[in-house]
Amino acid sequence: MNIWIKILYAVISVSVATIYGLTLAGIVRKIYARVHGRYGPPVWQPFLDIIKNHGKRVSISHGIMYFLGPVFRLAGGLGTYLFIPVIFGSVVFSNFSVAGDLLLVMYFIFFGQLGMALGAGEGGHPYSPIGIARGLSQMTAFEVPFSLAVIAIAIQYNTLDITTIVAAQQGSILNWTLFTNPLAVIAAMISLLGMNMHSPFSIVLAPQEIPIGPPIEMNSSFLATLQTNRGLFTAAKLVLFMNLFFGGATNLPIMIVKTFLIYMFSVFVGASFPRFRPEQSMRFFLKWPTLIGIASIILVAYF
């Protein structure tokens, strides 16, 4: 295929995902507001925030790494998204998934996190590294049940190729990993709570303790870049989960419905539970979800 057409498709794919992700963020803000007993901002508020931040007259920079932090972050979001085939059978939304399999996606998630952590570090604000230390620690913990779940489905489908995994789930709703390997899905969904960092796992941004943590010194376009990424990255994660566990999607509306529902799981839990202390969060992931993940592997591998 012509490389330019591929790039054009990628631009379309990314734009759709970003717009969807930001809208989703707006909806979620609305939902949280209602739970808190407020009307909340309009659904398009995330777009307004980005435009406003880009429009700032002055931007303050702490140095080159600080400058590159948001770039790394957005590149991480873009890359993660672009290595995932979004819609099964669609050429436009197949992205660059030929570059690598599920392992690539899992590791590319770290790309943005690491870069952002470095950028925030140069900001010099003590809350940044505190938030990062918490975030990295929590990441190591929720990565355990998630990777166990991934291993379980790798055993189940005998592949790490996302497209093949989606293909294997086609035909009937009962072919979804959700039903063929429920334990793995439970483990993975619990770790998704950690990845999305809603309560009770909101220890990184933790507004009352370390006011928004890592991005605390970020402003103007830097902040806008991060906010853009937040939309895109959320969409990427949700699409990944949809592909691995919920049968994927054959067209855009189904993708939107499925990812929305998957996200709502985090939102409902987030709206209902209070925040853990950092060590509680880590212990939580290393206990029950991990055991469930191990059980799912044993179930798939030996029974």
Place this chain on the structure above:
Amino acid sequence: MVNPIYILILFLAAGFLLTLIDKGGRKLSLTVFYGILSFNVFVIGEWFYQLTFLDASTLIINTAGFSAPLSINLQLGIQESFVLLFANLTALLSGIYLFKKFKETHISGLILYLIMIMGVNSLVMTRDLFNMFVFLEIVSISTFALITLTETRKSLSAGFKYMIAGGIASTFFLLGVTFVYYFTGNLNLEFIHLSNFTNLGLISVFLLAIAVFIELKPFPANGWALDVYEAVDSGIVSVIAVVNSAAIFFVFYKIMPLLPQNFLNIFGIAGVVTFFFSNLMGLKQKNAKRLLGYSSIGQIGLLVASLIFTMHSPNSLIYLIVGGFFVNHLIAKAGLFWIAGIVKKENLKDWNVLKNNKPLLVLFGVLLFALSGFPPFAGFWAKWEFIKILVHGKMFFVIGAVLLGSLFEVIFLFRWFTLSIKSDEKAENKEFSLEFSKIFPTTIFAGITILISVIIMKFFYGFNWLHALPILAVLVLHVLDFLPSKIKGFLSLAAVLAYGYFLYPFESNIQLFFGVIFILGSAINIISTLNREGKSEGFYGLLLMMIFSFGNLIIATTYLEFFLSWEFMTISSFLLILRGKKAQKASLMYLIFSTAGAYLLMVGFSFAPDLISNSALILSITNVHLPIISIIMLAIGFMIKSGSLGVHIWLPEAHAEAESDVSPFISAILLKAGVFGLLMIAISYIKNTPSLDIFYWIGWIGVLTAIVGAFLASFQEDAKRLLAYSSMSQVGYIIASIAILSHLGWLSAMYLSFNHMMFKSALFIAIAGIYYRTHTRTMYEMGGLIKKMPLSFISVLILIIAVSGVPPLSGFGSKWLVYSAFITKGWYLQAGVLFFASAVSFLYLYRLIHTIFLGQLKYEHQEVKEAPLWFIIPQYIFIIGIMAFSMFPNLIIQPLNSIAMRYFDSSIIIDGYTISSSLGYWNGNMIMMVTMGVFIVPLIFLILFNGKMQKVKQFNIVYAAERPESPQTTHVAHNMYAHYRKALGGWGKPRIWNFWHESSEWSHSLAGFFRQLYTGNGQTYILHIIIYIVVIYFILGV
């Protein structure tokens, strides 16, 4: 040739005449004295030469004109001449050592000395039992008199105890002689045979044997000897410990044919027990001479054991083993006693006066290494062959005791050595006098030790210069030590490259691969040492020694060659680590673990069947069916070197405390030697799989090493310790991947090894550069250095991305390979643990870069400059390598694929830049392109659309409506992952460290407990001897 009977006559005559001669002045009498001693050495030396090289026949001298048994006969064969040569040489040199004393003392001192040496000569030569008794008495009495020449309270009491113990032994000997005569009617060894004795008659042989054995100071009936060693003047002690012991040992050898096999076995075991316990108790000893006493007694025990247990082996081996131990002990011990007399410090901690005296320190080191059985000295070869014989005889208890005892010996001897070099203790008197008469004998002995090593290597084993290259490198660089460091550095670099070029056409690709890691990797690392200023005396010699031993490992063709290079590597790396400022404990711990590992290797190789081809070991091992026990031993040995969980505690200390340009070698290259060894046994294993699936467990150990190492790294405050634990973790991955025993597994293992070599070298060099500028390794004392050291920052940034496995750099390739390998193998839970470990690695990597380069710049680092160029160059060479292999992974995957295909069918398909396994695929080149694309787009966007940018410093922040006070209070670095520690709870306790600490405490307590036996009371000692005799009597069931 001179008839040796003249020796005795001359001595006797001199003994009587010296009093007269002394009237003519001490000079005259001393001339006569030394003349006789030298004459003696000359005569025996000539006989030894004739007997050994000209095949002269054994000389039998009949005295008084009658032949035996009517007269006493003396015999001088190869063995006698060998023992006497060294005994007399020691006597002469000790005499020279005592020159000053002999100049002042009463003439009786000289006479006694001569009489004693005469006794020793006769003891060795005589074949008559009663005659032996007489000379035993002569030696005893003259020794006693010599002991009391040192007129201190201690030595008088020691002499008295010696006299009593000797008296008891003599009594039993005499009784034995009487009984022998009663049962056989003869006293000449030529005419008495074991068959002459009835069951009852065996009592007579028992009495003889036990009497001599008591004189050989068996544990625990040897308290008297220890007191003598401690109390008496060094020159005299060396004669007692070495010359007398040698003679008595030879007497034991002479009566051995009279003893039935079961007697011998018991004596052999008693010897081993002595060796074990003496060395155990030595652990607790702080007095230098008493320490040598323990070692001395132990060595004699080992000598007896080796004599008995190798009895049925070929002669050449017996000469190598018993002769090797004998000479080794004799020379090293005498030399060390002399040095103890020169330094004159009782407490080991005060020996740091040696620091200021390099020649003496070198002598001390040579003798210590010889005594501990390190190559190339005689004890090493003797031990190797001895263990082989024990293994074939299935004497596992003996092996255990000998090796554990040797380990204890290494511990206390090298504690002493490291203290001498590194102790901070302030000695009261820094100066000690260096007299020629004292240095001369020591130097001669050190020279002889080296000479014997050369003889053994060249003539017994037929080694060539390449095998000895590590040692030659040290010697050559020692000669060039006057040159400035930089010149030596360039020379070394050239030498390493030339060495690589010389080895280059390797027999196989796998050797080439390790050649690149060991030699090319080292060569690049040498560049960072060019930053050294001054002369760096001794540094480059050791460095070259280490690098050449790495290279020799890959071309070794026999087990022994491999083991030799392995030991050279251990010695050189130990001495390199010891150069670190505070490296006393670290280097000692490294040496202890390495030695234990080496002993396991020695036993493991002894179990291995013979090789049938002349190829390099790594190739010929394919056709060798290693027994399961051998695999276990070798695996543990190699895993100690690579710092696996459980035996890793040496690793962080050694890495952290070594000089900062040495650490890259230790971490990036030395650890790979363990990997190389493990791969070697795995190669044998896959072709001849035994029933027990050992590698399954090795796999688990590797995986657990990876996770524990990662956690430990995350909790460090010291940058080098952090990197050290990180190495431990990474090598855990490598070991686990080898243990998979599949094509993908080995591909991953080699890929990881290569990658780890590059990024860990560069990271350690980066830290070296930072340490050079900031003089600290504690990370929380740094911060904000990004603007001061941008090149180092970029380097560390790229490197940590490569370590972490984040795409697009080469680290991702290793992660992809590893997980694919584990999942296809069916090691699912192990793969899960590795995922966890890999996530945890982000903790320490971020901590490393953040606390050093990001956050707040400290006031004291305002003026810090970029790291010197010599540190930057090698880092960027490695980075270029990493970038190239990231962009074009085929460069490395393809050759590694072909290596792994030698052993397994290929399980990957390489199509363009896409590498696919049965599970998934990965296109490194495309990932790099996409990543660059997604990175550049937002970057350009941000550059173009960002508002008017105002640059501020890191400190320009506000929080809680307050401006922070100082960078120190604002840099989040100390105990960064406190919450994780809390989350881990009881899992975070240092259990393994505690285990080894407790083991050490226990063995020291045990040593302390047994040491209570030695009350210093003569009566107790007699009781020990009597009880000992009774117990042995009952055990033998005579």
